[in-house]
Amino acid sequence: MKEAEISRMRAVTISREYGSGGGEIAARLATRLGWQLIDHEVVVEVAKALGVSEAEAETHDEHVEGIVSRILSGLTVLQSPAPVGIPVQLMTSSDAYDEARHRVVEGALATGHSVIVGRGAQILLRDRRDVLHVRVVASLEERIAYVMQRERIDRAAAQARIQHKDRDRVRFLAAEHHQSPEDAHLYDITVNTTVLDLDSVVGLLAFALECKAKRLSVPASELGPGAGLQRYAEPPADFHRDKSGSNSASTGDDGQPPAAST
Numbered sequence: 001m002k003e004a005e006i007s008r009m010r011a012v013t014i015s016r017e018y019g020s021g022g023g024e025i026a027a028r029l030a031t032r033l034g035w036q037l038i039d040h041e042v043v044v045e046v047a048k049a050l051g052v053s054e055a056e057a058e059t060h061d062e063h064v065e066g067i068v069s070r071i072l073s074g075l076t077v078l079q080s081p082a083p084v085g086i087p088v089q090l091m092t093s094s095d096a097y098d099e100a101r102h103r104v105v106e107g108a109l110a111t112g113h114s115v116i117v118g119r120g121a122q123i124l125l126r127d128r129r130d131v132l133h134v135r136v137v138a139s140l141e142e143r144i145a146y147v148m149q150r151e152r153i154d155r156a157a158a159q160a161r162i163q164h165k166d167r168d169r170v171r172f173l174a175a176e177h178h179q180s181p182e183d184a185h186l187y188d189i190t191v192n193t194t195v196l197d198l199d200s201v202v203g204l205l206a207f208a209l210e211c212k213a214k215r216l217s218v219p220a221s222e223l224g225p226g227a228g229l230q231r232y233a234e235p236p237a238d239f240h241r242d243k244s245g246s247n248s249a250s251t252g253d254d255g256q257p258p259a260a261s262t
Contacts, residue, residue, distance in 0.1 A: 005213040006033065010130045011114045012209060013121040015181050018165035019143030019158070021193045021201075022136035023117055028202045030115040033209075038108045039117040098176065118169070122186050123177040129216055132209050135181070135190040136201070142194050188212060 012029065016022020023039060030037040105121050108114040109128070116125075122133045138146070140162070147158035173179050184190060189208045191201050215223065 002210055005210050006206070007113070008130065008213045008216055009132060009209055010112050010128065011109050011116055011121075011125065012132045012134060012205065013116045013125060014134045014136060015118065015122050015187070016136040017138060017143060018162045018169075019147040020136045020138040021146060021198050025136055025193075025198050025201050025205070026115045026117045028198060029205055032202055032206060033113070033115070035113040035115050036108070036111070037117070038105070038114050038119075038121075120173060120177055122181075123173070123179055126186065129212075132189070132205070132212050133187045134205060134208075135184070135187040136193060137190060138193040 012026075012035075014022050014026045014029075016025075026039065027037055029035075101119055102124060105116060105119060105124050108116055109125060109131070122135075125131045126133070140159075143162055144155060144158045147153065147161060148155060151158070151161070153161070169181055173181050179186065189205070191204060193201060196204075218227075
């Protein structure tokens with residue numbers, strides 16, 4: 001791992017299926033990198049900013065449902081996980097929570113070198129090239145086993161908890177950002193912990209972070225899967241030249257063009 005390269009990156013966002021080990025991976029990655037972990041602390045800081053209890057703030061966290069609407073008076077500064085003061089406008093509590101969530105994620109980014117778990121950070125920071133976006137998934141059976149072991153509950157309770165948490169996260173991202181957490185295009189890398197162990201995943205993410213850091217100085221016009229590749233020496237086998245001299249897709253016996261090899 002090349003610390004100098006990685007230090008150019010500002011953050012890693014981690015979206016996870018419940019029980020996939022995503023939270024544990026985030027904690028281990030933060031420890032390996034020496035970066036700050038932004039997970040439950042976000043809820044605590046938002047609770048401080050809103051002047052409500054942590055439990056009340058948690059009812060908002062990654063949920064669609066809001067707290068009872070109220071006007072925030074006298075609130076001027078949101079304390080982020082690091083000493084960065086950020087003003088929050090007066091608004092109803094539902095809007096204020098969302099604004100505070102934005103500000104805490106932005107504050108974490110401003111201080112630099114953060115591993116941010118959930119909270120829609122993959123959407124809030126999607127335009128930042130110096131942020132690595134990760135999705136952690138696993139098979140349902142493995143997730144049930146993980147939750148049973150970690151939370152000491154039976155199989156039925158573990159499965160119900162997984163379904164409840166996953167459903168809330170889908171609803172949250174849909175309601176707040178009109179996105180699905182399952183959209184692969186939101187992430188730089190998706191890892192499946194059904195077989196891969198957590199420490200191996202941490203190593204993969206550190207490597208991916210280094211690789212993305214190396215691309216920061218590359219102009220956007222030179223990025224993409226075709227970067228540095230030459231044209232095919234001749235048209236792919238599933239294309240032929242028609243009488244007009246242009247390329248057109250050949251068709252199979254069913255009249256449909258065959259799948260391209262690329």
